[in-house]
Amino acid sequence: QVQLVESGGGLVKPGGSLRLSCAASGFTFSDYYMSWIRQAPGKGLEWVSYISSSGSTIYYADSVKGRFTISRDNAKNSLYLQMNSLRAEDTAVYYCAREWGDTAMPIDDYWGQGTLVTVSS
Amino acid sequence: EIVMTQSPATLSVSPGERATLSCRASQSVSSNLAWYQQKPGQAPRLLIYGASTRATGIPARFSGSGSGTEFTLTISSLQSEDFAVYYCQQYNNWPPRTFGQGTKVEIK
Numbered sequence A: 001q002v003q004l005v006e007s008g009g010g011l012v013k014p015g016g017s018l019r020l021s022c023a024a025s026g027f028t029f030s031d032y033y034m035s036w037i038r039q040a041p042g043k044g045l046e047w048v049s050y051i052s053s054s055g056s057t058i059y060y061a062d063s064v065k066g067r068f069t070i071s072r073d074n075a076k077n078s079l080y081l082q083m084n085s086l087r088a089e090d091t092a093v094y095y096c097a098r099e100w101g102d103t104a105m106p107i108d109d110y111w112g113q114g115t116l117v118t119v120s121s
Numbered sequence B: 001e002i003v004m005t006q007s008p009a010t011l012s013v014s015p016g017e018r019a020t021l022s023c024r025a026s027q028s029v030s031s032n033l034a035w036y037q038q039k040p041g042q043a044p045r046l047l048i049y050g051a052s053t054r055a056t057g058i059p060a061r062f063s064g065s066g067s068g069t070e071f072t073l074t075i076s077s078l079q080s081e082d083f084a085v086y087y088c089q090q091y092n093n094w095p096p097r098t099f100g101q102g103t104k105v106e107i108k
Helices: none
Strands: A003-007 A011-012 A018-025 A033-039 A045-051 A057-059 A069-072 A078-082 A092-100 A108-111 A115-119 B002-005 B010-013 B019-025 B033-038 B047-048 B062-068 B068-076 B085-090 B103-107
Touching: A003 A092, A018 A033, A018 A092, A018 A115, A033 A078, A033 A108, A045 A069, A045 A078, A045 A092, A057 A069, A108 B033, A108 B047, B002 B085, B010 B019, B019 B033, B019 B085, B019 B103, B033 B062, B047 B062, B068 B085
Parallel strands: A011 A115, B010 B103
Antiparallel strands: A003 A018, A018 A078, A033 A045, A033 A092, A045 A057, A069 A078, A092 A108, A092 A115, B002 B019, B019 B068, B033 B047, B033 B085, B062 B068, B085 B103
């Protein structure tokens, strides 16, 4: 069955960096686009970033553009999110999600359990 | 950016009753709308995509309707496991892909 397991979250000071990972199994990772989506404590869902199956197409939310970098290693079935210049407002649970369907209109069909990132001094 | 607005914020329903949740888009998203269910401490789960197609394994009591800017998620007879927060998401015009703020379905 499809499994997505995030790791790498933790407590970091404002201005610091963190690298999140998402290990995928149960499907052919290299065939699927992927996204990161976050949820601040007690708040709603916010899409963060997207990467195509080959890694050639990448998008970011304006709130993280220039600070976050999404990448993937298809040989390792893994998705990453490098987060730099972290701010208090980046505090959230970060989910990785598999994208399914039309390339132009993909759907987040499976989500990991999330990893908590806390930005605080 | 397309703004998604859900109503009501909280819906109090008795088990066995029908629940109707609404989602409105600030501009047309055609039928490219999904609904997700999230329980406390869990990841969101895809319920509906294409505005009205149930995802794999989703019970028939969940149904979606609408197109353009107005959408509805109906739960025909609420079960105890259905009390959760529900989010709509448009994937027609992105980036960014945007979510509604959520509707909490609670026990009356």
